[in-house]
Amino acid sequence: MTDRRLTPATERVALDSWRDRLQRPTYTPGRAARLAVPVADLCRAPDGARDRQVNFGADLLVIDETGPWAFVQAQADGYCGWLRAEALTGERPVITHRVATPATHVYPEPNLKTRELFGLSLGAGLAVTGFRDGFAALAGGGWVPAQHVTDQPARDPGAVAQSLLGTPYLWGGNSRWGIDCSGLAQAALTACAIACPGDSDMQQAAFPATDQIGRGDLLFWPGHVAMALDAERMIHATAYSMSVIIEPITDAIARIDAAGQGPFRGAHRPPPPQPGAGFP
Incomplete structure (x- = not known):
């Protein structure tokens, strides 16, 4: 079964590279484009619900178009969705x-x-x-x-996450104007040139589990992720406060369990930052 969030296809068009996995009326090599607006929603359907967002300068592959909407795949993490075609440009000077x-x-x-x-x-x-x-x-x-x-990656995902303290919570958000739990984790890791998927379930699958919580580890609950600042504290974007906050890990585990949103699924450890790798 394919994950629609990572499947570069609509009901009528799929990427050429997916010919052996999906049957569609037609296939396309896609058209390279770049986001030319500060931030744009990636929607499940034209004018539909937001799944994620992409930021200015994001490289995208246009797979399908209908009216004012374009179906794209983000080259950084493979996430797919619909956005307004007017937000795109064909001009793609080298990102420095x-x-x-x-x-x-x-x-x-x-x-x-x-x-x-x-x-x-x-x-x-x-x-x-x-x-x-x-x-x-x-x-x-x-x-x-x-x-x-x-032009150099950051060295500490925790410090990057802390720079976003107070940012308003926004479901599917990926920017300073609004961010959610997986958006915060992805922003912090990407700033350190650590590849990171867009949603919490993908993030949990991407990184190995660890029994000892340390700075930069990702902590998971059903549908939620936080980043450990040390063995006792974590930072996360949460609807509990509608913002990015720091709180004790034990308090968060108890609060989330009491709300019926648990259980705690443990910690997973992203790789350490590699200076210069995949950046900018």
Whole structure:
């Protein structure tokens, strides 16, 4: 059985590479595109429910289109869904940097007193062509504060997650404007060049279990994931507070069990950061 979230096919079109796995009326090699808006929902159907989000600069493969909607697969984690086609561009200059802070602004010129064009979230991919007056110039136009971008991965997923403290909870969210539990885990690990799937069940399957909880481990419940900051504390995006919070692990286990949302499924350990690997 295929997982619809990772299946690059609609009812009428599938990727060429899936010919031996899926029968469809037609197949396509797909069309490379890039997200050109700050953040976009990946929906289950055109104008349907949000599953996840993708951020500015995300490389996508367009598989099908209907009206104003495009069915795409995110190249970073394989997640599939529908988004508004107007959010895409065919221009794909080389991504050289990523946003390294929770959020930043894009300005029309290298001057912080000018009116910003739009905001970007942690992890947004940037094609930087040069630096001037403390700003990074973007290939498609616009300037980002230089101290907000990096071409090197972070070293501590826990620290990245902590930078998002207070971010509002949003089901399926992947940005500073709103994030959910698996979105927070993915953002923190991806910032450290650690490949991470998009949803908590995928994340639990992707990393090996561990009996001793340590910093950066992922802690799982049915439909929920948190990140350990040490053996006693964890950080997570939770509907309990509708935000990203830190709380004692034992308290969270008891609270979640009492709410009938358990049991605790244990800890899984992502690999350590590998400097330069798969980044930016």
